[in-house]
Every structure is written in C-alpha cells, then in structure tokens.
Amino acid sequence: MHMPLGRIPGKSSKYSWPNLKSQGAFLLMLLPGLIFYFIYLYLPIGAAILVSIKDYGVKSGIFKSPIASPWYKHFSFFIKSPYFWPLLRNTMLISMSKMLLGIPLAVMLAILLNECRVNKLKRAVQTLTYMPHFLSWVVIYGMCFILFSETNGLINDWLRTLTGSTVPFLTNPAAFRNLVIGSDIWKSTGWSAIIYLAAISGIDPQLYEAAYIDGASRAKTIWHITLPSIANVIVLTLILRCGTILNAGFDQIYVMYNEGVYSTVDIIDTWVFRTGFENFNLSLSSAVGLFKSFVSFLMIVTVNQISRHWGESLW
Amino acid sequence: MKRIVVLVLCMLMMLAVACSTPSTPSPTQPAEKPSAKPAETAGTSDEPIVINLFGVPTTIPETDPVIPELESRLGIELNIESTGGDESLLVARLAGGDIPDVFRVTTISNLSAYYKDGVLLNLKDYMDEMPNVRDMFTEQQWARVTFNGGIYGIPRRPEENYNCWYIRKDWLDALGKEDPATFDELLDIAVAMSKADLDGNGKNDTYAISGTYGPAVSTFGRGAFEGFWTAYGVTNPETIMIKDNAAVLSVTLPEFRKSIEEIRRFVEAGVVDPEIIANNSDSLLEKMATGKAGIAYGAWSNYNKIEQIKTLTSVFPDAEWVPMRKQITTEYGVSGATKSASGNDAVYAINADLVDQPEKLDAVFNMFNYMATEEGDLLLSFGIEGEHYEIDSNGTVKKLEKMNELTYGWGIQFLGRPDMLYCMTKFDNCADVIEYAANEVKVYYHYGQLVEQPEGINVSDIESYILEQVSQFIYGTRSMNEWDSFIDTLYSAYSVQTYVDAANETLKELGYIK
Numbered sequence: 001m002h003m004p005l006g007r008i009p010g011k012s013s014k015y016s017w018p019n020l021k022s023q024g025a026f027l028l029m030l031l032p033g034l035i036f037y038f039i040y041l042y043l044p045i046g047a048a049i050l051v052s053i054k055d056y057g058v059k060s061g062i063f064k065s066p067i068a069s070p071w072y073k074h075f076s077f078f079i080k081s082p083y084f085w086p087l088l089r090n091t092m093l094i095s096m097s098k099m100l101l102g103i104p105l106a107v108m109l110a111i112l113l114n115e116c117r118v119n120k121l122k123r124a125v126q127t128l129t130y131m132p133h134f135l136s137w138v139v140i141y142g143m144c145f146i147l148f149s150e151t152n153g154l155i156n157d158w159l160r161t162l163t164g165s166t167v168p169f170l171t172n173p174a175a176f177r178n179l180v181i182g183s184d185i186w187k188s189t190g191w192s193a194i195i196y197l198a199a200i201s202g203i204d205p206q207l208y209e210a211a212y213i214d215g216a217s218r219a220k221t222i223w224h225i226t227l228p229s230i231a232n233v234i235v236l237t238l239i240l241r242c243g244t245i246l247n248a249g250f251d252q253i254y255v256m257y258n259e260g261v262y263s264t265v266d267i268i269d270t271w272v273f274r275t276g277f278e279n280f281n282l283s284l285s286s287a288v289g290l291f292k293s294f295v296s297f298l299m300i301v302t303v304n305q306i307s308r309h310w311g312e313s314l315w
Numbered sequence: 316m317k318r319i320v321v322l323v324l325c326m327l328m329m330l331a332v333a334c335s336t337p338s339t340p341s342p343t344q345p346a347e348k349p350s351a352k353p354a355e356t357a358g359t360s361d362e363p364i365v366i367n368l369f370g371v372p373t374t375i376p377e378t379d380p381v382i383p384e385l386e387s388r389l390g391i392e393l394n395i396e397s398t399g400g401d402e403s404l405l406v407a408r409l410a411g412g413d414i415p416d417v418f419r420v421t422t423i424s425n426l427s428a429y430y431k432d433g434v435l436l437n438l439k440d441y442m443d444e445m446p447n448v449r450d451m452f453t454e455q456q457w458a459r460v461t462f463n464g465g466i467y468g469i470p471r472r473p474e475e476n477y478n479c480w481y482i483r484k485d486w487l488d489a490l491g492k493e494d495p496a497t498f499d500e501l502l503d504i505a506v507a508m509s510k511a512d513l514d515g516n517g518k519n520d521t522y523a524i525s526g527t528y529g530p531a532v533s534t535f536g537r538g539a540f541e542g543f544w545t546a547y548g549v550t551n552p553e554t555i556m557i558k559d560n561a562a563v564l565s566v567t568l569p570e571f572r573k574s575i576e577e578i579r580r581f582v583e584a585g586v587v588d589p590e591i592i593a594n595n596s597d598s599l600l601e602k603m604a605t606g607k608a609g610i611a612y613g614a615w616s617n618y619n620k621i622e623q624i625k626t627l628t629s630v631f632p633d634a635e636w637v638p639m640r641k642q643i644t645t646e647y648g649v650s651g652a653t654k655s656a657s658g659n660d661a662v663y664a665i666n667a668d669l670v671d672q673p674e675k676l677d678a679v680f681n682m683f684n685y686m687a688t689e690e691g692d693l694l695l696s697f698g699i700e701g702e703h704y705e706i707d708s709n710g711t712v713k714k715l716e717k718m719n720e721l722t723y724g725w726g727i728q729f730l731g732r733p734d735m736l737y738c739m740t741k742f743d744n745c746a747d748v749i750e751y752a753a754n755e756v757k758v759y760y761h762y763g764q765l766v767e768q769p770e771g772i773n774v775s776d777i778e779s780y781i782l783e784q785v786s787q788f789i790y791g792t793r794s795m796n797e798w799d800s801f802i803d804t805l806y807s808a809y810s811v812q813t814y815v816d817a818a819n820e821t822l823k824e825l826g827y828i829k
Contacts, residue, residue, distance in 0.1 A: 058409045059433035059667075082808035083776060145598065150589045151522060151607050160520065170593040173792065259529055260592035260786040262779055277403035279768075279775050280428040282410055 045293075052287035074287035083271065090177075091267040094248040097181045099241045105189050107234060110196035111222055126197075129190025137255040140183055144256070145170070148179060173264040180256060180265055184249055192237070199233040200226060235312040243300035246292045268292055363392040364678040369408065370419035372400035372661070373726025381727060384699055389685055391678050397726070400661070409434060414666045417679060420468065421661050422532065423459055424774065427767045429664065430467045436665040437465035444680040447687035451730065458825050459657050459765055469665075469683060472731030473658030475738070475753035477614035478536050480643070480650065484635040486513045486609045494641040498546070498577055501643060505586035505610060514606025514631070524581060525588035525608035527599055528786060530778055531653060531761060536614025537599060539591045540578060540789070541653050545759050547574035548648030552785045553778040554655075554761030555818045560828055562762065562818035564811055566781050567802055570647050575798075577645075578789050592786050605630050615752055619745040621719075638748055642757070651757030656827065657764040663729055686730050696724070696732040697740065704740070714740050762822055769817040777809045 020027065050062050053071040060066075068074060078084060109129060116122040132140070148169035150156050156166040169175045203225065211221045250269035257265050268288060276285025300314075307313045363386070374397045375382060386393055398404040402421045408414065414434060420426045429435050442449045452470050460468035482494070486508055495501040505523035514521055526539020531551035534541070541551065544565070550556045552566035565571055581587045588594070588608060596617065602608045603618070604627050617623065618636050628634050643650040663683075669676040685691040693712070697704040703718040718741060725732075738749045768774045784801050787793040793801070805811045822828045 057432045058412060058414070058429075061412065077771070081773070081776070082804075083780070145593075149593075149598075151520065151602060152605065157518075157520075160518065166589070168589050168790075171590055171786075171790065173787075258592045259779065259782040260790070262783040263787070266779075273403070274775060274779075275773065277406045279773075280406050280409075280425055280432075281773070282406075284773075 048286050052290045056283045074284045078288050087268050091248045095245050098184050102185050106192040109193040114200045132187045133191035137252045141256045171260045173261045176261040177264040199230040203229045232312045235307050239303050242303040245299050365392045367394045367415045368417045369396045369415035371397045371726050373723035423764045430462045435467040436667045439466045445684040447684050451687045468662035474734045476652045476758050477616050478652035479752050479756045480542050480639040481611045482639050483609040484637045485633050494639045496641045508609040509586050522588040523586040524610045527594045528592040542612040542650050544574050546643050546645050546650035550653040550759050550761040553781040555763040556761050562822050615748040653759050655764045656760040656762045695728050712740050766818045766821045769813050772810050
C-alpha cells in the first residue's frame with residue numbers, strides 16, 4: 001500500500017487538502033491524543049489566564065468573577081513583594097544545581113555501566129541505582145532524618161565520635177539546600193542513566209572495533225566515540241530540563257522543608273501552594289503559576305536557539 | 316488493507332476511551348459505605364436525608380459505633396469525609412465549585428475569605444431553629460464568626476490550657492536538684508543534664524531542652540520556646556497580642572528581643588536541641604524516650620496519656636516525665652502558655668446553596684441542635700451509655716473500659732466538648748496534671764486569628780518570614796546585632812503596620828481593646 005507521508009517533491013510547499021485526506025486514518029488516530037491535550041492542558045491554560053487577571057470567586061466562577069483592577073494586580077503584587085527575588089533565586093539555584101550535577105553524573109553512570117564487562121555486576125548495580133526512583137519522598141525524608149539528624153543521626157554520630165562536633169544538615173539553611181539537591185540526585189541518577197545507556201547501546205560497534213585496531217585506549221574510545229555519539233541525547237535532555245527549570249521539585253521540598261530553612265529552599269511552587277491552597281488566594285497563585293510557565297517557555301526557546309549552534313535542537 | 320487500518324483504529328479509540336474513564340476514586344472522595352441501607356434501596360419517601368460532612372480532622376474507623384448511633388437517632392445519613400485537618404483539600408473542593416453541605420474550616424481568616432466569596436450560609440436568620448446551639452456559646456464566641464452583621468459558622472467550645480514545662484523527674488532527682496524558678500536555675504539544671512550523661516550511653520549527646528517549632532496554630536502544644544516567650548510576657552513571635560490596650564505584633568516588642576537573648580544563652584551553653592525546627596511530634600517523642608532530652612515544654616495530652624507514657628518509658632523504664640510545678644519568673648512575667656483568643660479555631664460552616672433544599676437544611680439544623688442537647692453532647696463526647704460510659708447515682712459520668720477505644724473522639728466532637736469533665740473522665744490517669752495546667756498555669760492570649768487579612772498584604776508570608784528569621788537568631792545563623800534591621804525590614808518590606816492597624820480596628824470592634 002502506498003501512502004504519501006509528508007511533502008511530495010514537485011508540489012507546492014503547502015500541504016494540500018486531498019493529501020490530508022489520504023492521511024485521514026493517521027489523523028483520526030491522532031485525534032484522541034489531541035482531545036486529551038486540549039481538555040487537560042490547553043483549557044486549563046485558558047482558565048489560568050482568566051483566573052489570574054480576575055478576582056476569582058468560587059461562587060461566581062471563572063467567567064462571572066470581576067476583572068481585577070488593574071488587571072495585572074496579582075502579577076504586580078507578586079513581583080513587587082519582598083519574597084519575589086528570594087523565591088526566584090532559590091528556585092533557579094536548586095533547579096540548576098540538580099540539572100548541572102545530575103546530568104553529568106547520569107552520563108558517567110551510563111558509561112561506567114556500559115564499560116562494565118561483568119554482566120551480573122552490571123545488572124546488580126543498575127537495579128540498585130534506579131531503585132530509589134520508586135521510593136516516595138516521604139520515605140526518603142525519613143531516611144534522611146535517620147542518617148543526617150544532628151541529635152541521633154548516624155552520620156552525626158560518627159562525626160561526634162571522630163571530631164567531637166556535629167553538622168546541622170537538617171536545620172542550617174545552606175546545608176539543607178545541599179541535602180535537597182543531593183537527595184534528588186541520589187534518587188534520580190540511576191533512572192536518568194537509562195536513557196543514556198539506551199543511546200550508548202545504539203552506537204555502531206564497528207566504530208569501537210576500528211578504534212581498537214588503531215590502538216585506542218578505553219578512555220580514548222569513551223572520549224572520542226561514546227560521548228560524541230550520545231551528545232545529541234545529552235543536549236536533548238538538557239533542553240527538556242530547561243523547559244522545567246522553575247520546577248525545582250515541589251513534592252520533595254514540601255515534604256522536607258521546615259520554617260528554619262525557608263530562606264534557601266522555599267521555592268515558587270511551595271509558595272504558590274501555601275498562598276493558593278492553604279490561604280485561599282487562588283487568583284494570586286494562578287498569576288504566579290502563569291509567570292512560571294512564561295519563564296519556562298522563554299527558557300526553552302532560548303536554550304533551543306543556543307543549542308542550534310551545535311547542530312542539536314528540538315525544532 | 317484499509318479495513319485492517321480501520322479496525323486497528325477502532326481498537327485504539329476504544330482503548331483510549333477505556334483508559335480515560337476514571338476507575339478509582341480520588342482520596343478525597345468518600346469511600347463507599349460497605350452496605351447500602353434498606354431504606355435507600357427501597358426508594359420510599361422516608362429514606363434518610365444524606366448530609367455531606369467534609370473535613371473531619373480524624374479518620375473514623377469502620378468499627379465506630381458513635382456516628383451510626385447519631386444517624387439512627389436523627390434519621391439521617393452522614394457522608395463523612397476526613398481530611399486530617401488539611402485545609403488545602405477543602406480549598407480544592409471549593410475551587411472546583413463542588414461545595415459540601417457542611418464543612419470544617421480550620422481558621423477564622425479562611426472562614427472570612429469563604430464568607431467574602433459567598434460560599435457560606437448566613438445563620439443569623441436561622442438561630443431560632445437551633446436554640447440549643449444558640450445558647451451554648453457566649454456572645455464573644457459568636458462574635459468571631461460574625462462578619463458584617465451575619466453569622467457564618469458554628470463555633471466550637473474552647474479547651475482549657477494543657478501546656479506547661481515538662482521535666483525528667485528521675486534525672487532531676489539524680490542531680491539532686493529541684494524544679495527551677497528562674498532561668499538561671501533552669502540553665503544550671505540543663506547544663507548538668509547534658510554533661511552528666513544520665514542516659515549512660517557514654518556519649519555527649521544529650522541536649523536537655525527539646526520541642527518543636529512553627530506557627531502558634533500548628534505546634535499543637537509542643538512549641539519548644541513558648542515557655543521562654545511567656546516568661547517575658549510575650550506570645551509566639553508571629554502573633555498579635557494586646558499590650559497597654561493596643562494590638563502589637565509580638566516580635567516587635569523589646570521584651571521579645573529579651574526572650575530571644577535568653578534563649579541564646581541556652582543555645583550557646585549547648586543545652587538546646589539544635590534540631591527543634593525539624594522535629595515533629597514523633598521525632599520529639601522518640602528523643603524524649605531515648606534520653607536525648609530531659610526538658611520539654613508542652614501539653615499533657617502529648618506526654619501524659621497512657622500510650623504516650625508507655626512510649627516514654629520504653630527505653631528507660633524509670634523515666635518519669637512530669638510537669639514542673641514551679642513557674643519560671645522574670646521581671647517581665649511568669650512562664651505560662653499561649654492560646655488563641657479565638658478559642659479553638661476550627662468551626663463548622665454550612666453551604667449557602669442549601670437554601671434551595673429546605674428539607675436538607677432543616678436536617679442540618681436539627682443535627683447541630685441535637686448535638687447541643689445534653690443527650691447529643693454525651694453521645695459525641697463519651698460514646699454510648701452502657702457501652703462506653705455509665706452515669707452513677709450522683710449523676711456523674713463514669714468511664715467504662717471501652718471508652719479508651721474512642722481515640723478519634725475529638726474529631727467527631729463537632730461543637731467541642733465540656734472540656735474539664737471530658738478530660739478528667741477520659742484521661743483519669745492524669746487528672747492532677749489536667750487540673751494543674753488548667754488552673755495554675757497563666758495563659759497569654761494572642762489575637763491574630765480574629766483579624767481579617769487587609770487588602771494588599773499577605774499575612775502568611777509575614778508569619779513565615781518572622782518564624783524563619785527568629786529561628787536564625789535563636790541558632791545564631793544571624794547575629795543579634797542585626798535584630799533591629801530585621802524589625803525594620805518587617806515594617807518596610809512586609810508592611811507590618813497595615814496588619815497591626817487592621818488588628819487594632821478589629822479588636823476594638825470585638826471589645827478586646829477599650
């Protein structure tokens with residue numbers, strides 16, 4: 001069966017309707033997905049925009065609630081507020097650290113696993129490293145408490161015996177931020193290594209054979225074959241992560257933080273939750289959510305532009 | 316070929332439809348009752364009216380006999396959803412426009428927000444339908460659920476004070492010391508406790524003073540520093556208190572700064588648990604049980620119930636956690652307890668839309684009215700007569716063994732309870748502590764919960780900022796030299812004055828300020 005997919009040479013650059021018709025079955029198959037996206041992702045965007053420029057009231061609903069005066073009231077309230085910069089800084093710092101430390105570690109783990117010649121060990125390590133991905137943050141916080149607590153945690157117990165002093169991992173703002181970043185990396189590295197491992201397994205073995213014949217060492221093959229071959233995947237994950245740069249991990253931080261460490265780990269999402277859902281200020285939190293999406297959108301476009309210089313991009 | 320494509324397509328579509336049908340109810344949706352009532356299936360006219368009751372703070376076990384008894388006495392069916400007191404679940408319901416018939420609101424400031432939104436039924440005109448409820452509460456208790464002349468919630472009877480300092484009596488005896496009356500004596504004891512290695516594990520890991528840290532409304536009688544603040548005549552840092560007939564923010568008072576300097580003295584001596592801000596109720600109890608702490612401030616209901624005593628003596632069978640019977644005094648005040656003047660903040664509110672369902676509305680009023688009768692009050696407070704309690708010849712309530720099973724009782728005491736009688740009956744093992752805390756410990760009231768949030772400021776942000784900064788001053792992450800600049804920031808960046816002005820206005824209206 002012949003089905004023309006995409007542009008047909010010689011025709012005008014625009015898709016013509018008869019052409020679409022011949023792809024009807026495929027388009028129909030696309031429909032459920034499109035409907036899903038429309039209802040669950042595009043309609044909420046519209047609703048969020050409306051709610052954020054109105055003084056949303058539950059009783060009057062989205063359409064009948066009065067428009068805030070001025071319409072940008074909630075945006076300016078947030079941007080002028082004293083916590084705007086701290087929130088933005090915390091969010092960016094945590095998110096960037098998770099990304100910039102997490103991706104190289106995952107790539108390294110994937111390469112190490114790939115180079116491992118003992119199959120049983122490789123499998124065991126891989127299973128052990130991606131296991132934490134399936135633990136909930138509540139459990140991980142419990143583990144952190146057992147390990148890092150200053151009064152009865154294992155690590156501080158050792159420190160006390162060895163050095164006589166303790167480190168306030170859970171209550172010192174700076175130490176706690178590192179704990180947040182560290183525990184996230186511990187949880188996600190094994191899981192994110194899977195995609196790089198898949199990319200590595202797609203590399204043509206002939207390249208390695210040729211390099212081996214030419215006398216390249218293990219390190220050289222990693223540097224000159226493995227890494228360049230998976231560079232596009234690394235860039236791709238980087239771009240995708242940049243799109244969610246303002247998601248610094250709500251579920252993790254909401255479970256782990258306490259009043260003492262707000263200064264370094266209170267992020268936009270936790271603030272939005274406290275303001276919107278605990279204090280019933282839905283318009284303000286919608287406005288902040290929208291602001292977040294806007295920044296994410298700018299980020300993804302910018303990073304995509306930059307990565308074009310390396311010939312890797314989403315579009 | 317085309318047919319196959321169409322066939323595959325149809326199958327895919329069916330799969331998509333099947334996948335998008337919600338198969339499991341969300342956690343907030345009510346669990347289906349195990350058995351449908353006969354009246355319901357019969358579909359006759361006298362089937363019970365179903366009332367959706369949202370936000371009960373405790374999980375009610377399936378074996379609970381009290382609610383079914385209430386249902387059968389009133390001829391209604393209660394569809395109860397527990398939230399563990401998590402207000403965000405209610406907000407999610409309201410935001411979705413799915414308003415329950417009756418719901419629990421945890422704070423007055425949220426109640427006022429819902430009132431402004433028109434979600435709540437004005438009970439003013441219906442007071443005659445619930446005469447018992449009307450008579451149960453004082454004018455001031457009604458005043459806090461009154462907005463703009465209308466009544467928008469059913470208050471809850473306040474509880475007595477439960478809080479005081481607790482200390483390991485066996486350690487105190489081992490050190491040959493007595494209950495302290497000043498902070499110098501307390502420091503002396505605390506230093507001795509942390510140095511002496513009384514838990515005998517050979518490690519210098521006892522910190523003497525522990526507790527939890529957080530907003531006044533959520534430390535639930537475990538706030539580590541409340542004993543320090545009250546001794547200086549101030550309440551929790553983020554709260555509004557009345558001083559010299561004017562509303563002030565506690566943290567801005569010079570006495571508050573003095574109390575922090577006092578706490579610093581203890582922190583510098585190394586006798587304060589460095590992790591108080593990360594503690595929760597479980598980790599605190601564990602520390603108290605494992606000999607990591609010897610002094611804790613808090614409620615008897617957290618440390619003195621039979622099961623808690625069991626936990627606290629699980630590691631050291633001789634451990635004896637008892638209240639300090641002396642109050643620590645300074646020139647500014649005497650150590651006591653802080654309490655919200657709004658009493659018990661949580662109130663029940665009724666959906667304004669019920670006006671269109673007069674039958675159901677009647678049933679709701681009837682239910683609350685019954686809860687306020689002596690019969691209803693006994694049922695919700697103590698359980699079923701003959702099973703959970705009995706009344707002796709003098710007319711006093713006597714506890715039966717089964718009452719101990721009603722551990723979730725406080726969650727279904729919708730209008731509160733006759734607190735003294737209730738505690739003394741149910742927790743008879745700690746009667747003397749209950750009386751001591753209620754009668755001899757001074758209570759310092761705070762009023763922030765009564766104040767509506769003024770336009771243009773976010774009170775919860777002010778509160779979190781204060782709590783975060785105060786914790787940094789306590790543990791020395793920030794130097795006390797910067798205290799004044801911290802207070803300045805509160806006024807300049809967080810517009811605290813607007814909040815205090817609003818508080819003054821409201822408290823004058825309510826008669827707290829002359």
